Amino acid sequence: MATASENSKTKTKMVLQKIWKWSxxxxxxxxxxxxxxxxxxxxxxxxxxxxxxxSWIGGHxxxxxxxGRNQISPNAKLxxxxxxDQTFPDHSGFDWQSIKKAMKYNEEHDNKRRGASTISQQxxxxxxxxQGGGFFxxxxxxxxxxxxxxxxxxxxxLEVYLNVIEMGEGIFGIExxxxxxxxxxSKNLTQAEAALIAACLPNPKRYTxxxxxxxxxxxxxxxxxxxxxxxxxxxVQKVTGIQSP
Numbered sequence: 395m396a397t398a399s400e401n402s403k404t405k406t407k408m409v410l411q412k413i414w415k416w417s418x419x420x421x422x423x424x425x426x427x428x429x430x431x432x433x434x435x436x437x438x439x440x441x442x443x444x445x446x447x448x449s450w451i452g453g454h455x456x457x458x459x460x461x462g463r464n465q466i467s468p469n470a471k472l473x474x475x476x477x478x479d480q481t482f483p484d485h486s487g488f489d490w491q492s493i494k495k496a497m498k499y500n501e502e503h504d505n506k507r508r509g510a511s512t513i514s515q516q517x518x519x520x521x522x523x524x525q526g527g528g529f530f531x532x533x534x535x536x537x538x539x540x541x542x543x544x545x546x547x548x549x550x551x552l553e554v555y556l557n558v559i560e561m562g563e564g565i566f567g568i569e570x571x572x573x574x575x576x577x578x579x580s581k582n583l584t585q586a587e588a589a590l591i592a593a594c595l596p597n598p599k600r601y602t603x604x605x606x607x608x609x610x611x612x613x614x615x616x617x618x619x620x621x622x623x624x625x626x627x628x629x630v631q632k633v634t635g636i637q638s639p
Contacts, residue, residue: 428522429541431522432522432538432541432542432545432546433545435521435546435554436545436546436550439460439554439557439558440521440554440558443520443521443558444523444524444525445520445524445525445558445560446458446558446566448524448525449560449564449566450564454563454564454599455563455564455565456564456566457564457565457566457570457574458557458558458565458566458567458569458570459567459569459570459573460557460567460569461557461567461568461569461579461580461581462553463549463550463552463553464581465569465579465580465581466553466556466568466569466580466581467580467581467582467583467588468634468635468636468637469583469584469585469587469588469621469636470556470568470572470580470583470588470591470592471552471556471633471634471635471636472585472588472621472624472625472630472634472636473585473588473589473591473592473617473621474513474552474555474556474559474592474595475513475552475624475630475633475634476589476592476617476620476621476623476624477589477592477593477595477613477617477620478512478513478516478592478595479512479513479514480620480624481512482512482513482514482548482552482633483548483627483629483630483632483633484629485512485514486543487512487514487515487539487540487542487543488512488514488515488536488539489512492512512539513551513552513555514539514542514543514551515535515539516555516559517539517542517551517554517555517558518535518538518539518542519531519535519538520555520558520559521538521554521558522534522538523535523538548633549633552633552634556568556580557569559595560598560599561591561594561595561598561603562574562575562594562598562599562602562603562604563598563599563602565598568580568583568591571591571603572587572591574604575587575590575591575603575604585618585621586614586618588621589614589615589617589618589621590603590606590610590611590614591603592614592617593609593610593611593613593614593616593617594607594610601613
């Protein structure tokens, strides 16, 4: 005859087995769901992101207008690459050299932090995850970055980036930014206009295009110089559709 202690251990074991069984099922379904979303978003724009939802809930607003890659000026594509990730056409999702430099800088400067996120990492974070740090979120970011590089390819990653990234307080995507700042569709953006929008990307709530902040005005000049340097790069031309000068 089993003792009370043995019965208790048996019940505990059964409960743990059920928890493990359901945990495996939940994990499997979550894995299938996220894989389905990754594949789906290769062709379909994400209906909403956590960042966009947070902006709306937080009272910052949510204004956006998704457009296809052929409706976006090559100048806009070139500008964000010049401003945010100049090795974008060549890396596999991670710029290891920039990561090493950022780590070294952060070790030497306790009060200032420098990031090294690529456009691919920013897309992974903005489409599938949430803002903020932490090893768990960073780990997920690595996974999603690897997957979209594998499944989407560079042109789709750049297209999604230009549609979901925040480019002003509550303003998401290049089309809405172009309409708000220059009263024109994004396919008609000039190099100078695209550079101004790209210049705000480090912190679009703080560095404004309209009214034009001094930081954005100065950084836009640097972005234009980088655009001119990158314009003749064959890999950049392939991803952006930009023509040689």
